[in-house]
Every structure is written in structure tokens, then in C-alpha cells.
Amino acid sequence: MKLGIVGLPNVGKSTIFNVMTHNKAQTNNYMFSTLEPNVGIVNVPDERVDFLASIYKPDKTTYATIEFVDIPGLVRGSNKGEGVGNKFLAAIQQVDALCHVVRCFDDADLLHVDGSVNPVRDVETINLELIFADIDMIERRIEKTAKTAKSGDKAYIPMLKFYDDLKEHLLEGKMARSFKFENTDQEAYMSDLFLITLKPILYVANVDEQGMSEDNDYTKLLTEIAAAEGNEVIKVCAKFEEELSALDKDEKTAFLADLGITETGLERLIVKGYKLLDLMSFLTVGKKEVRAWTIRNNTTAPKAAGKIHSDFERGFIRAEVFTYDDIKRLGSYNAVKEKGLVRSEGKNYVFKDGDIVLFRFNV
Numbered sequence: 001m002k003l004g005i006v007g008l009p010n011v012g013k014s015t016i017f018n019v020m021t022h023n024k025a026q027t028n029n030y031m032f033s034t035l036e037p038n039v040g041i042v043n044v045p046d047e048r049v050d051f052l053a054s055i056y057k058p059d060k061t062t063y064a065t066i067e068f069v070d071i072p073g074l075v076r077g078s079n080k081g082e083g084v085g086n087k088f089l090a091a092i093q094q095v096d097a098l099c100h101v102v103r104c105f106d107d108a109d110l111l112h113v114d115g116s117v118n119p120v121r122d123v124e125t126i127n128l129e130l131i132f133a134d135i136d137m138i139e140r141r142i143e144k145t146a147k148t149a150k151s152g153d154k155a156y157i158p159m160l161k162f163y164d165d166l167k168e169h170l171l172e173g174k175m176a177r178s179f180k181f182e183n184t185d186q187e188a189y190m191s192d193l194f195l196i197t198l199k200p201i202l203y204v205a206n207v208d209e210q211g212m213s214e215d216n217d218y219t220k221l222l223t224e225i226a227a228a229e230g231n232e233v234i235k236v237c238a239k240f241e242e243e244l245s246a247l248d249k250d251e252k253t254a255f256l257a258d259l260g261i262t263e264t265g266l267e268r269l270i271v272k273g274y275k276l277l278d279l280m281s282f283l284t285v286g287k288k289e290v291r292a293w294t295i296r297n298n299t300t301a302p303k304a305a306g307k308i309h310s311d312f313e314r315g316f317i318r319a320e321v322f323t324y325d326d327i328k329r330l331g332s333y334n335a336v337k338e339k340g341l342v343r344s345e346g347k348n349y350v351f352k353d354g355d356i357v358l359f360r361f362n363v
Helices: 013-021 046-055 087-093 119-150 154-171 182-190 209-213 217-229 238-245 248-261 265-276 303-306 310-314 323-329 332-338
Strands: 001-006 040-042 060-062 065-070 097-105 202-205 232-236 279-284 289-297 315-322 343-345 353-360
Touching: 001 013, 001 087, 013 040, 013 154, 046 060, 046 279, 046 289, 046 323, 065 353, 087 119, 097 119, 097 265, 119 154, 119 217, 202 217, 202 265, 209 238, 209 265, 209 303, 209 332, 209 353, 217 232, 217 323, 232 265, 238 248, 265 279, 265 310, 303 310, 303 315, 310 315, 310 353, 315 323, 315 332, 323 332, 323 353
Parallel strands: 001 065, 001 097, 060 289, 097 202, 202 232, 279 353
Antiparallel strands: 040 065, 279 289, 315 343, 315 353
């Protein structure tokens, strides 16, 4: 699953990406310094994996992961070839959700593509570019569908009306995800379009160090924008996170403890991004490996088993399940089993986040 990092040039996207992924994407104080999308795989912090590893002392510990794509800065007119052009809109279409980084601090030495910091304008610029890209796609669908409808196939008439209504909705500056469906057929039409503005969004306010502890006017504005859309805002200080990443593990832990911080802004961002993609983790444990496996919410037991191996799904018999909360409270698997808290679940069982499981199968 991919989460794309979008935003204007020089808002801190590549710095955030570099710190999260230990990558070396180019960062400079001039426009369009990043010309190609960068991709990195990030471990999802999980205290459950840490605790289980401390009990089982496994040979290997594996966290769930999420893939981040750093998409070069968009500007007003990108859909028409301005700035670095519209080829990066295609990269955005390949991700499952968007992480929209917005600059929320002043710095005379750091250039802004529009000359000043203004979260309202900056968010609108990016959103409009995404909307324009979707309008282009819709117009192509309308042209193709209109030809088919004129040939006499009446089944395409309601589809054409939906496309026209959706185009009007987008032309009003609204995202596709706020479109109100009239019937289930329209929902099916929408799912076939793969529009950018259907993707869920998480806003990231890139603040200075003072803004980490206290919301400034910029952060407050961004929070209002996100709330109106039904989205969330995470505050991150890219400069602080970059400096923190230069410390070794013990120094970093001690430094955060001195500040009274239990998790970094980027750690919170990774976890929020994971949930934004509608993902959850189940866990497997043993001497060989303690591992978190990524599945979508509402996944049934056989499908979850298939994440480990296709044979597990094909020959699924049952899943022996217990909860992380129980083993954390009781301290060992034996104690959990003695209390009768290990359950046998069948094919219709829907996994819950943090389930610990042993699959029984036969092929």
C-alpha cells in the first residue's frame, strides 16, 4: 500500500521523506530541486511487536511496513505543464492515499513559491491541480461514453449523466469524495474511475520548533480546513526531526525523554498514515520470528491466512486466536491458555487489530 507525499515546492516534503525512510532525496532552497518521485519503505512503529519480542526473544523481529512516495512539488498550472509539468500527477494516481504537507512557519531565508506563507491558498492550489487532473479524465470518459450512447445503447445514458454531474461537481472546486450518490449504480461508476480526489488525505503541518508545542495562526487555519473536509492534521517539525535523526538510538531516547516526548512527530505520522489506508495488523509469534502482518480492516480469517502463504488460505481449517491485551496483562502464552483465553475461530471470523494467531491448515 502506497501513501503519496504531496505539496508545494519547499514545504519540507523531501526532508520529511528522507528522515522517515533514511533516504537521500534531494533537498535544496530553490524550486523544483526534486525532479523524480522517490520511493521508500517504512516500518510502522508498534509497541506490541516490541513487547512480544521481549517475551519470545525471537531470531527475527518484523514490523508492518508502509510505502511512501515523495512526489515532486506541484504548483499552480501543473496540470497544464507549469513548473515540472503534469507527469507527476500520474505518480499520484498510483498511490492509495495522500499525505499533504503544508508549510506553517515563517522563514525569510526559505523561499516560498508564491512569495508568502498562506495555508488556505497553498491547500487550494494543490487541491485545484488534483481536481483539474480529474476533470481531464472525466472529460475523456464523457467523450467516449457519449459516442457509445449515440450508437443506441441506452444502458450508457445514466452513466453519461453521472459523468456530467460529477464534472459539474468538480468544476465547483469540490473533491470527488464529497459527491453525493443518487443510487448504487453511481457508486459503481465512480469506483471504475480511479480519481485522485477520491483518495483519503492526511494533512501535515510542517512547523518550526516553537510550533511543536503551541499552535500558531497558520496551524489553526490548516486545522479549520481539515475539519471542514473531515480530515486530520498532524504537526511535524521537519528541521527538528532531521536533527533528531542524526543521533544514535540511545542519545535519541534520552533527548526525547528530557523533552517529555514519547514518540516523534514522524512516528505519529507513519501510524496515522497506516490507519488512513484502512490498514491494521495481526501478529504471529514464536522463537523464529515475531511479526506484524498487514491486512485491511474487516478481513476474514482465511484471507488473513493468505497473507502468510497461499497454502494457508487454500487449506484453512481454523485460527487459534488470543489478544495482545491478554498476553500483556498475563505475561505469557501459557498463562493466557490456562485462563481459557485462546479461541478457535472459523472461516467467518473477522480479524481485529492486534489479534495474535496460529493458523491450522491442510493441503
